[in-house]
Amino acid sequence: MLLDVRTAGLLVGHEWRLQRRDLVPQIILTVMPLALMAFLIPTYRSALVSAGTLPGAEPVNGAEQAVPGMSVMFSMFLVSHVGMAFFRDHGWNTWNRYRATAVRMPVLVLSKVVVPLGVLVAQMTVLLVAGWSLFGLRVHGSLFALALLVLAFALCLVALGVLGFALCRTVVQMTALANVLALVMAGLGGALVPRALLPGWAEPLAPAMPSYWAVRGMQSVISGGSGTGGVLTELGVLLLFAAGLGLLAALMLKPDHRKVSWA
Structure with a gap:
């Protein structure tokens, strides 16, 4: 156990050194x-007033939709970066070197997703803080509940990234799939438009998206004043998504399958 902890610490440190070499994509x-957000806030203000379904009694300014919506949407574009942490090892021929050591596969996989998880949480935190300082976003509920939602959604995206790596043979496939999924999940999940304005055919599909529960929970805290108890359903569903995607990734991941990182 102690050996696993030390090994994980070394691997996480190595991943962080690789990550900080190029932070431009994350920036x-x-x-x-x-x-x-700056462009869409006026449009969202009108849409929210027309919909009239956002929780909370105070007048809306559009940030209630723009900030959580854009935060959720652009965090999903980082799913491919999770997969890149694994594809990179295949490109550098270090994946088989790891497998030839005493490092257990669960330790290797979990160590490689710690840094992407931190990047996802940091990105969403920066966007929420910027929404408060730049665009007048007011959080009427518990900041702790908001932080839990961010972490639960980030866990979903990390699990989805590992699953994408397991399913895709090349990094190009992974990137294309992740970008398409980001747009689909953003649209159906209510990140692009208020959930009340989704077309009729999309309404029954929305709850099948983790983005739906993330946006719903964040808006419940931001506008509805909910605490942790008020978003237990959203948190529970997001954690179920994370567990289900993680389990599927574990079943689909074949360590001996050769992946193509770049030509």
């Missing part, structure tokens, strides 16, 4: 949603 995926 872009943090700045871009801020720019979109």
